[in-house]
Amino acid sequence: MPFQLIFLILFLFFVIGIIASTLYVVRQQTVVIIERFGKYQKTATSGIHLRLPFGIDNIAARIQLRVLQNDMVVETKTNDNVFVTMNVATQYRVDEQNVMDAYYKLMRPEEQIKSYIEDALRSSVPKLTLDELFEKKDEIALEVQHQVAEEMFSYGYIIVKTLITKVEPDAEVKQSMNEINAAQRKRVAAQELANADKIKIVTAAEAEAEKDRLHGVGIAEQRKAIVDGLADSIQELKDANISLTEEQIMSILLTNQYLDTLNTFASSGSQTIFLPSTPQGIDDIRTQILSALKAK
Incomplete structure (x- = not known):
């Protein structure tokens, strides 16, 4: 009885071992390469599968179908002899219709993609x-993607996207570019400040000219009003039938103007005005004015 029990246990282990070596599971977004006696047999997709036991059918590889990314750093030179370092990210995946070529044709696909x-x-x-490199880096990335995609497609790989994530020139060149940029910005700032000062000066000059013009207009109108007032006063005295000559009338009006000027001077504060110190001086002014009018 103990021998039979041991035999039964061993038989169960043997059956379980056979079943375990026969069944295998493939996860989602993964394929399995099955080889029989070292030769390609089939490609198994996701799910549970059977294979021949005792090493007849072997799982050669499990290949991911998800998108993978390969990051690399490439150093090259531009047309104006500047060495730059470029960070490139390439996203790729295995073609589901060409898994066999993807596994058997390339030993290290990441290195091959990097070389291309x-x-x-x-x-x-x-x-x-x-x-131009900074301006057109997206166009360059697209061009590189197309070139590499054509090469890798024959090996069973699809290039999804190629990105140039960083362009880094030499440190000295970068510093020089920053200095040039700073100088350009300072020049623009200086021009803007100069234009602002020019606008201020022109505006102030225009305002001053307008002030002088208005001041002249005011003086002219003031003088015209004075002359009109004097003319009206002379006419009123004539209309009143007052027996005065024009010289006497002019003397009266100038004396009145003299007294008004003194009154304005007294009420205007600390100002300086030059006038005859006595009323007789007004007669001198009148004489000079009449002489000038007669001369004309």
């Missing part, structure tokens, strides 16, 4: 200047 990208960049970047 380096070759494509070193043939494209030297055609551009440093400024």
Whole structure:
């Protein structure tokens, strides 16, 4: 009885071992390469599968179908002899319809992709200047992607996206570019400040000219009003039938103007005015005015 029990246990272990070596599970977004006696047999997709036991069918590889990313750093030279370091990220995946080529044709696909990208960049970047490289880095990445995609498709790989994530020139060149940029910004700032000062000066000059013009207009109108007032006063005295000559009338009006001027001077504060010190001086002014009028 103990011998039979031991035999039964061993038989159960044997059956379980056979079943365990026969069944295998493939996860989602993964495929399995099955080889029979070292030769490709089939590609198993996700799910549970059977295989021949005792090493007849072996799982050669489990291949991911998800998108993978390969990061690399490429150093090259631009058309204006500036060495730059470029960080490139390549996203790729295995073609589900060509898994066999993806596994058997390439030993290290990441290195192969890197070599193709380096070759494509070193043939494209030297055609551009440093400024053009910064401006067209997306176009270059797209061009490189197309070139590498054509090469890798025959090996069963699909290039999803190629990104140039960083362009780093030599440290001295970078410092020089920053200094040039700073100088340009300072020059623009100086021009703007000069234009602002010019606008201030022109505006102030225009305002001063307008003030002088208005001041002249005011003086002219004031003088015209004085002359009109004197003329009206003379006419009123004539209309009143007052027996005075024009010289006497002028003397009266100038005396009145003299007294008004003194009154204005007294009420205006600390100002200086030059007038005759006595009323007789007004008669001198009148005589000079009449003489000038007669001379005309």
